[in-house]
Amino acid sequence: MLHTIDHELLRTFVAIVDHGGFTRAAQAVNRTQSAVSMQIKRLEEDVIQRPLFERQGRQMHLTSEGTTLLGYARRILDLQGEALNKLRKPEMIGRVRIGVPDDFVMRFLPGILKSFSQSWPLVDVEVQCAPSSELLGRQQGSLDLSIVTCEVGQEIGTILRREETVWVVAESHAVHRQSPLPLALFEEPCFCRRHACNALTRAGRQYRIAYSSPSLATLQAVVGAGLAVSALMKSLVTPGMRIVGEADDFPSLPEGSIVLLRSPEANSPAVDGLARHIVEGFR
Known part of the structure; x- marks a missing residue:
């Protein structure tokens, strides 16, 4: 018999990757850390039947199976959000606040915002341009998403790409x-x-x-x-x-890393959608 995957398990799994660990992910999905750990244990042992994370010192890294599941999980959650937005028109109206260094505004942002507007035409996007060091200090409440640069090995959040x-x-x-x-x-x-x-x-x-x-x-x-x-x-x-x-x-x-950060309070479908478009836009 084929297993189905509870979307809440996928949401927790993606939150761990996006927020760089179990503790911050627990805040993002409004659960205790032990509950998040139990969800991942259930996902690994009962559903996927493969380990999704491996620990290297203090760092958690995705296994090859975890990397494969991450792509599918984002697509499943995005499709679910898109379906709900199509059926619940009021949910498609809102605002997403994003912080971006001006380094990437002309290079990456136009294509990202264009594709996002096609899927979420009634969502307003507020863009704040500032250096990465300033954006890191705005993550508690004033921004939903931030694109920042950092040194390799010091990343938190979702790594969009590493560059020479x-x-x-x-x-x-x-x-x-x-x-x-x-x-x-x-x-x-x-x-x-x-x-x-x-x-x-x-x-x-x-x-x-x-x-x-x-x-x-x-x-x-x-x-x-x-x-x-x-x-x-x-x-x-x-x-x-x-x-x-x-x-x-x-x-x-x-090399340097370009990373996507997400505020623990940013839990709307529109934020999920823009985060997905950003990941795709940097590939």
Whole structure:
């Protein structure tokens, strides 16, 4: 006899992944931590009959079966929410508040919002642009979802993608040969800035921070004018920029992670839907 999967078990499973652990997931689904643990035990032993999580030190990671189930779980919950919204028209009206660094506004947000509006045409979306460090402090009540960047290994929430951090200069300028090297970097705190400075120091290369800004557009304009070198996630490189590396005496830089955070109080179908569209938009 085929088993069916209780959607509440799937919702708890997804909450654990999205909130980075059992404790925060319990708050998100309004259950005790022991109840959440029992739900996952039931899902693993009685339904899937495979372990979904494995512990590595303090970190919980999905098994291959857990990763497979996650994709199906999101689709099932989204379809359920979509069906209910179609049948209950008032549920399709509401507001979702999302925080995004301006790094990703032009690169990813237009496509995400377009696809979301097609499924949820009456839901208002409030977008707040701020650096990742500020968005991390707004998760308690003022935002439903936030897209932030962080160092690999320090992620909480849903990892949207990991990206190479690269050095960029203007295509038609040779500012990268100057000494001290003029840099255009995001304001502190920024892991790209910290990694760039540390890497140059270790390589024994002199530099100065000639331009500092919270705005990606400003850094792109400065680099495009041939005034400085910058360190950016690879997806933020635009036409007119050229990536430089070890052949130009630039040290390699660590990868960074782009992560989706969700407020524990954000429990509406519309938030579920936008979170799903964000995950798809970053693939």
